[in-house]
Amino acid sequence: MADPSAFNPQLLLSHKFPETTYTYTERDVAVYALGVGACGRYAIDTDELKYVYHEKGQQFIKVLPTFSTLFSLGSVPQGKDLPGFRFDPRLLLHGQQHRSIQASSFKCHLSLAGLHDKGKAAVLEIEIRSYEEGSGELLSLNRLSAFLRGAGGFSDPSQPFTYRDYPANQLSAIRVPEGPPYAVFEDCTQPSQALLYRLSGDYNPLHSDPMFAEVAGFPRPILHGLCTLGFAVRAIIKRICRGDPDIIKTISGRFLLHVYPGETLITEMWLQDLRVIYRVKAKDRNLAVLSGFVHLHGLAASL
Numbered sequence: 001m002a003d004p005s006a007f008n009p010q011l012l013l014s015h016k017f018p019e020t021t022y023t024y025t026e027r028d029v030a031v032y033a034l035g036v037g038a039c040g041r042y043a044i045d046t047d048e049l050k051y052v053y054h055e056k057g058q059q060f061i062k063v064l065p066t067f068s069t070l071f072s073l074g075s076v077p078q079g080k081d082l083p084g085f086r087f088d089p090r091l092l093l094h095g096q097q098h099r100s101i102q103a104s105s106f107k108c109h110l111s112l113a114g115l116h117d118k119g120k121a122a123v124l125e126i127e128i129r130s131y132e133e134g135s136g137e138l139l140s141l142n143r144l145s146a147f148l149r150g151a152g153g154f155s156d157p158s159q160p161f162t163y164r165d166y167p168a169n170q171l172s173a174i175r176v177p178e179g180p181p182y183a184v185f186e187d188c189t190q191p192s193q194a195l196l197y198r199l200s201g202d203y204n205p206l207h208s209d210p211m212f213a214e215v216a217g218f219p220r221p222i223l224h225g226l227c228t229l230g231f232a233v234r235a236i237i238k239r240i241c242r243g244d245p246d247i248i249k250t251i252s253g254r255f256l257l258h259v260y261p262g263e264t265l266i267t268e269m270w271l272q273d274l275r276v277i278y279r280v281k282a283k284d285r286n287l288a289v290l291s292g293f294v295h296l297h298g299l300a301a302s303l
């Protein structure tokens, strides 16, 4: 449990994060796509080759919509306490992710979007708004929740501390429909998936170091949550968007259970107007590992 005397809500809520810049190249885009399994089963997959190769040159490759989730990770204070709030970074798990957006250099503004005392854990929400340099146009909004095991219990249990600065209808916990899914897609992660994904910038040893993973409570390194999310959204682009990534508008997901690199993932999809509810299961364990929803700009012509 957290030490309640270390908790200072005023200090925490008034904390200003430094502005950061995120810059990327076509190479980063392609490395990311490979990291989330694009062309993993079939190197000349016509739906996916465009994320890593274009016959006219690399500047023409397509950017996966989940690429923008990377803007958040470079700028969040991983492995550090925040002013007025203490936690053990080794016990941190990515809990949720929400993003709405595409350009090559951004200014990223971080802010604290929420903090909740769940007793056994604290849920810390961080919002990252990415703006185009020069015009200042808002290009992407990411909100991530970190589930900080062992950092709860910092407030009065009869009135646990809870703070959120965004509308409740943006929360991603979702009820999966009872009926059969509209579409299903099965894909294999590789045993080396996390080692490849980390090259996109998330070097947390939880995903690569067996000793670190053990301290965090896992028999071996686990997959990055955002890698699993990348697999899920690729499945939706394939099955619902008929290969067109630009149809994706917003993405939300809650990480329900860890995934081991090498596991086969089954993504089930339910279509409700312009919303896709999805659930990802680890096939061999038959357990749900991620669920959420995606909003679409429209439906693919062939649906």
Ligand SMILES: CCCCCCC/C=C/C(=O)SCCNC(=O)CCNC(=O)[C@H](O)C(C)(C)COP(=O)(O)OP(=O)(O)OC[C@H]1O[C@@H](n2cnc3c(N)ncnc32)[C@H](O)[C@@H]1OP(=O)(O)O
Residues within 6 Å of the ligand: 076, 077, 078, 092, 093, 094, 095, 096, 118, 123, 124, 126, 144, 145, 146, 147, 204, 222, 223, 224, 225, 226, 254, 255, 256, 257, 258, 259
């Ligand atoms: C400073 C921020 C830096 C962030 C950097 C991100 C670095 C990335 C790391 C990773 O990628 S880790 C790998 C991906 N994540 C995972 O594998 C996590 C998978 N999920 C789980 O293991 C579990 O769901 C959990 C998060 C351990 C929670 O399970 P548990 O059984 O302990 O919780 P519950 O008893 O069900 O719920 C308690 C309480 O918390 C709320 N809650 C539950 N899950 C989440 C979640 N995923 N996100 C946010 N909140 C969650 C839940 O609603 C309960 O609240 P109440 O309903 O009681 O109010």
